[in-house]
Amino acid sequence: MMVGRPDKATPASTRQPVLTGALEDYLESIYLLEREHGFARVRDIARARGVKAGSVTPALKRLDEAGLVEYAQREYVKLTDQGNRAARRVLARHDLLKRFFEEVLQMEPGAAEREACAMEHSLSPQGMDGLVRFFEFLSICPEGLRGWLEKFHACAAVQSDGGSCDSSCSCYGDGERRRVPSIRLVDIEPGRAARVLQVDARGAVRQRLLDMGLLPGVEVRVERLAPGGDPIWIGLKGSQLALRSSEASAVMVEG
Helix, strand or coil, rough: EEEEECCCCCCCCHCCCCCCHHHHHHHHHHHHHHHHHEEEEHHHHHHHHHHCHHHHHHHHHHHHHHHCCCCCCCCEEEEEEHHHHHHHHHHHHHHHHHHHHHHHHHCCCCHHHHHHHHCCCCCHHHHHHHHHHHHHHHHHHCCCCCCCHHHHCHHHHCCCCCCCCCCCCCCCCCCCCCCCEEEEECCCCCCCEEEEECCCCCCCHHHHHHHCCCCCEEEEEEEECCCCHCEEEEEEECEEEEEEEEHCCCCCECC
Protein backbone atom coordinates (compact mmCIF):
# COMPACT_ATOMS: atom_id res chain seq x y z
CA MET A 1 0.00 0.00 0.00
CA MET A 2 1.45 3.35 -1.00
CA VAL A 3 0.36 6.69 0.38
CA GLY A 4 1.77 10.18 0.43
CA ARG A 5 2.77 10.18 -3.26
CA PRO A 6 4.17 13.61 -4.05
CA ASP A 7 1.95 15.73 -6.24
CA LYS A 8 2.18 19.25 -7.53
CA ALA A 9 -1.20 20.42 -6.32
CA THR A 10 -4.44 19.11 -4.84
CA PRO A 11 -7.37 19.83 -7.17
CA ALA A 12 -10.57 21.13 -5.63
CA SER A 13 -12.43 17.90 -6.53
CA THR A 14 -10.10 15.86 -4.27
CA ARG A 15 -10.01 18.08 -1.21
CA GLN A 16 -10.81 16.32 2.02
CA PRO A 17 -14.57 16.35 2.73
CA VAL A 18 -15.88 17.11 6.20
CA LEU A 19 -16.64 13.82 7.95
CA THR A 20 -18.47 12.89 11.12
CA GLY A 21 -16.57 11.13 13.86
CA ALA A 22 -18.44 7.90 13.07
CA LEU A 23 -17.35 7.99 9.42
CA GLU A 24 -13.76 8.66 10.45
CA ASP A 25 -13.98 5.58 12.70
CA TYR A 26 -15.03 3.52 9.69
CA LEU A 27 -12.11 4.85 7.66
CA GLU A 28 -9.73 3.99 10.48
CA SER A 29 -11.11 0.44 10.79
CA ILE A 30 -10.84 -0.15 7.03
CA TYR A 31 -7.28 1.16 7.01
CA LEU A 32 -6.20 -1.09 9.89
CA LEU A 33 -7.82 -4.14 8.26
CA GLU A 34 -6.09 -3.42 4.95
CA ARG A 35 -2.79 -2.91 6.72
CA GLU A 36 -3.08 -6.19 8.63
CA HIS A 37 -4.71 -8.45 6.03
CA GLY A 38 -4.31 -6.64 2.72
CA PHE A 39 -8.09 -6.33 2.32
CA ALA A 40 -11.22 -5.28 4.22
CA ARG A 41 -14.52 -7.16 4.16
CA VAL A 42 -17.87 -5.78 5.24
CA ARG A 43 -18.26 -8.41 7.96
CA ASP A 44 -14.78 -7.65 9.32
CA ILE A 45 -15.55 -3.94 9.39
CA ALA A 46 -18.77 -4.66 11.27
CA ARG A 47 -16.88 -6.81 13.78
CA ALA A 48 -14.25 -4.12 14.29
CA ARG A 49 -16.93 -1.48 14.84
CA GLY A 50 -19.09 -3.73 17.05
CA VAL A 51 -22.18 -3.39 14.86
CA LYS A 52 -24.28 -5.61 12.59
CA ALA A 53 -23.21 -5.95 8.95
CA GLY A 54 -26.40 -4.23 7.78
CA SER A 55 -25.47 -1.13 9.76
CA VAL A 56 -22.21 -0.79 7.86
CA THR A 57 -23.80 -0.30 4.43
CA PRO A 58 -25.09 3.29 4.88
CA ALA A 59 -21.70 4.46 6.13
CA LEU A 60 -19.87 2.76 3.26
CA LYS A 61 -22.23 4.37 0.75
CA ARG A 62 -21.51 7.81 2.19
CA LEU A 63 -17.77 7.19 2.12
CA ASP A 64 -18.06 5.94 -1.47
CA GLU A 65 -19.99 9.08 -2.48
CA ALA A 66 -17.25 11.18 -0.87
CA GLY A 67 -14.62 9.39 -2.95
CA LEU A 68 -12.92 7.84 0.07
CA VAL A 69 -13.69 4.15 -0.56
CA GLU A 70 -14.58 1.91 -3.48
CA TYR A 71 -17.79 0.09 -2.58
CA ALA A 72 -20.38 -1.44 -4.87
CA GLN A 73 -22.47 -3.44 -2.36
CA ARG A 74 -20.05 -6.33 -2.56
CA GLU A 75 -18.18 -8.12 0.19
CA TYR A 76 -14.92 -6.21 -0.18
CA VAL A 77 -14.22 -2.51 0.43
CA LYS A 78 -11.10 -0.64 -0.68
CA LEU A 79 -9.77 2.74 0.40
CA THR A 80 -9.03 5.20 -2.38
CA ASP A 81 -5.80 7.20 -2.23
CA GLN A 82 -7.77 10.09 -0.73
CA GLY A 83 -9.41 7.74 1.78
CA ASN A 84 -6.03 6.33 2.71
CA ARG A 85 -4.68 9.81 3.45
CA ALA A 86 -7.78 10.66 5.51
CA ALA A 87 -7.48 7.44 7.52
CA ARG A 88 -3.80 8.04 8.24
CA ARG A 89 -4.69 11.56 9.41
CA VAL A 90 -7.15 10.16 11.95
CA LEU A 91 -4.75 7.42 13.04
CA ALA A 92 -1.91 9.90 13.57
CA ARG A 93 -4.09 11.91 15.94
CA HIS A 94 -5.19 8.75 17.72
CA ASP A 95 -1.61 7.55 18.25
CA LEU A 96 -0.49 10.96 19.48
CA LEU A 97 -3.34 11.28 21.99
CA LYS A 98 -2.94 7.72 23.24
CA ARG A 99 0.76 8.29 23.82
CA PHE A 100 0.04 11.51 25.73
CA PHE A 101 -2.52 9.81 27.98
CA GLU A 102 -0.27 6.82 28.65
CA GLU A 103 3.16 8.41 28.98
CA VAL A 104 2.35 11.82 30.43
CA LEU A 105 -0.90 11.29 32.34
CA GLN A 106 0.03 7.65 33.15
CA MET A 107 -3.43 6.32 32.32
CA GLU A 108 -4.07 2.59 31.92
CA PRO A 109 -3.78 1.48 28.27
CA GLY A 110 -7.49 0.66 27.98
CA ALA A 111 -8.55 4.02 29.37
CA ALA A 112 -5.98 5.80 27.20
CA GLU A 113 -7.36 4.01 24.12
CA ARG A 114 -10.93 5.09 24.93
CA GLU A 115 -9.93 8.70 25.54
CA ALA A 116 -7.94 8.80 22.30
CA CYS A 117 -10.89 7.38 20.35
CA ALA A 118 -13.18 10.02 21.84
CA MET A 119 -10.87 12.98 21.16
CA GLU A 120 -9.19 12.10 17.86
CA HIS A 121 -12.06 13.54 15.81
CA SER A 122 -12.08 16.95 17.45
CA LEU A 123 -8.33 17.53 17.74
CA SER A 124 -7.55 20.54 15.54
CA PRO A 125 -4.34 20.92 13.53
CA GLN A 126 -3.28 23.58 16.04
CA GLY A 127 -3.91 21.22 18.94
CA MET A 128 -2.04 18.41 17.21
CA ASP A 129 0.90 20.68 16.47
CA GLY A 130 1.10 21.69 20.14
CA LEU A 131 1.17 18.05 21.26
CA VAL A 132 3.84 17.22 18.69
CA ARG A 133 5.97 20.15 19.90
CA PHE A 134 5.68 18.75 23.43
CA PHE A 135 6.88 15.29 22.39
CA GLU A 136 9.64 16.86 20.31
CA PHE A 137 10.77 18.63 23.45
CA LEU A 138 10.83 15.36 25.41
CA SER A 139 12.80 13.71 22.59
CA ILE A 140 15.56 16.30 22.33
CA CYS A 141 15.87 17.69 25.87
CA PRO A 142 18.55 15.70 27.77
CA GLU A 143 16.75 16.09 31.10
CA GLY A 144 13.50 14.55 29.88
CA LEU A 145 10.58 14.96 32.26
CA ARG A 146 12.43 16.79 35.06
CA GLY A 147 10.92 20.25 35.25
CA TRP A 148 9.41 19.60 31.82
CA LEU A 149 6.54 22.06 31.98
CA GLU A 150 8.66 25.17 32.49
CA LYS A 151 11.32 23.90 30.12
CA PHE A 152 8.74 23.05 27.45
CA HIS A 153 7.28 26.55 27.52
CA ALA A 154 10.76 28.08 27.26
CA CYS A 155 12.39 25.62 24.82
CA ALA A 156 13.56 27.56 21.74
CA ALA A 157 14.00 24.34 19.75
CA VAL A 158 10.26 23.70 19.56
CA GLN A 159 8.60 27.03 20.43
CA SER A 160 10.31 29.36 17.98
CA ASP A 161 10.97 29.38 14.26
CA GLY A 162 14.69 29.15 14.96
CA GLY A 163 14.44 25.44 15.80
CA SER A 164 17.65 25.21 17.85
CA CYS A 165 18.80 25.30 21.46
CA ASP A 166 20.25 28.51 22.87
CA SER A 167 22.28 29.55 25.89
CA SER A 168 19.19 30.60 27.88
CA CYS A 169 18.41 26.89 28.45
CA SER A 170 19.87 25.31 31.61
CA CYS A 171 20.55 22.15 29.59
CA TYR A 172 22.60 24.00 26.98
CA GLY A 173 25.87 23.06 28.66
CA ASP A 174 28.94 23.20 26.45
CA GLY A 175 27.42 24.50 23.19
CA GLU A 176 24.90 21.91 21.99
CA ARG A 177 27.07 19.05 23.23
CA ARG A 178 24.35 17.75 25.56
CA ARG A 179 21.58 17.77 22.96
CA VAL A 180 20.46 14.37 21.68
CA PRO A 181 22.51 13.69 18.50
CA SER A 182 20.38 14.00 15.37
CA ILE A 183 20.61 13.92 11.59
CA ARG A 184 18.13 14.60 8.83
CA LEU A 185 16.10 11.75 7.39
CA VAL A 186 17.28 12.69 3.90
CA ASP A 187 20.83 11.70 4.96
CA ILE A 188 19.86 8.20 6.11
CA GLU A 189 21.06 5.40 3.83
CA PRO A 190 18.51 2.93 2.37
CA GLY A 191 17.97 -0.05 4.63
CA ARG A 192 18.58 1.88 7.85
CA ALA A 193 15.94 2.57 10.50
CA ALA A 194 15.84 5.55 12.87
CA ARG A 195 13.60 7.14 15.49
CA VAL A 196 11.96 10.49 14.72
CA LEU A 197 12.97 13.31 17.08
CA GLN A 198 11.51 16.42 15.50
CA VAL A 199 9.78 17.78 12.41
CA ASP A 200 11.76 20.92 11.64
CA ALA A 201 9.21 22.58 9.36
CA ARG A 202 6.40 25.08 9.58
CA GLY A 203 3.00 25.63 8.00
CA ALA A 204 1.54 23.28 5.42
CA VAL A 205 4.69 21.18 5.07
CA ARG A 206 4.82 20.46 8.79
CA GLN A 207 1.10 19.59 8.90
CA ARG A 208 1.43 17.26 5.91
CA LEU A 209 4.28 15.36 7.59
CA LEU A 210 2.40 15.12 10.90
CA ASP A 211 -0.74 13.88 9.14
CA MET A 212 1.31 11.15 7.50
CA GLY A 213 2.24 9.87 10.97
CA LEU A 214 5.81 11.21 11.19
CA LEU A 215 5.54 11.91 14.91
CA PRO A 216 8.23 12.11 17.62
CA GLY A 217 9.19 8.66 18.85
CA VAL A 218 8.03 6.61 15.85
CA GLU A 219 10.52 4.47 13.95
CA VAL A 220 10.96 4.94 10.22
CA ARG A 221 13.02 2.99 7.73
CA VAL A 222 14.44 4.33 4.49
CA GLU A 223 13.45 1.76 1.88
CA ARG A 224 14.74 3.15 -1.41
CA LEU A 225 15.48 6.27 -3.39
CA ALA A 226 14.05 7.20 -6.77
CA PRO A 227 16.53 7.96 -9.58
CA GLY A 228 18.09 11.28 -8.71
CA GLY A 229 17.22 10.83 -5.02
CA ASP A 230 13.73 12.33 -5.17
CA PRO A 231 11.32 11.08 -3.89
CA ILE A 232 12.52 9.00 -0.95
CA TRP A 233 10.47 5.96 0.02
CA ILE A 234 10.20 5.15 3.72
CA GLY A 235 8.50 2.43 5.74
CA LEU A 236 6.27 3.54 8.61
CA LYS A 237 4.07 1.18 10.63
CA GLY A 238 3.57 -1.29 7.80
CA SER A 239 2.96 1.30 5.07
CA GLN A 240 5.22 2.87 2.48
CA LEU A 241 5.32 6.63 2.12
CA ALA A 242 6.96 8.73 -0.56
CA LEU A 243 8.58 11.96 0.64
CA ARG A 244 10.09 14.73 -1.39
CA SER A 245 13.73 15.21 -0.49
CA SER A 246 12.85 18.66 0.87
CA GLU A 247 10.29 17.03 3.21
CA ALA A 248 12.77 14.36 4.32
CA SER A 249 15.23 17.15 5.08
CA ALA A 250 12.74 18.54 7.61
CA VAL A 251 12.50 15.28 9.58
CA MET A 252 15.15 15.03 12.29
CA VAL A 253 16.00 11.51 13.50
CA GLU A 254 18.39 10.07 16.05
CA GLY A 255 21.92 10.15 14.75
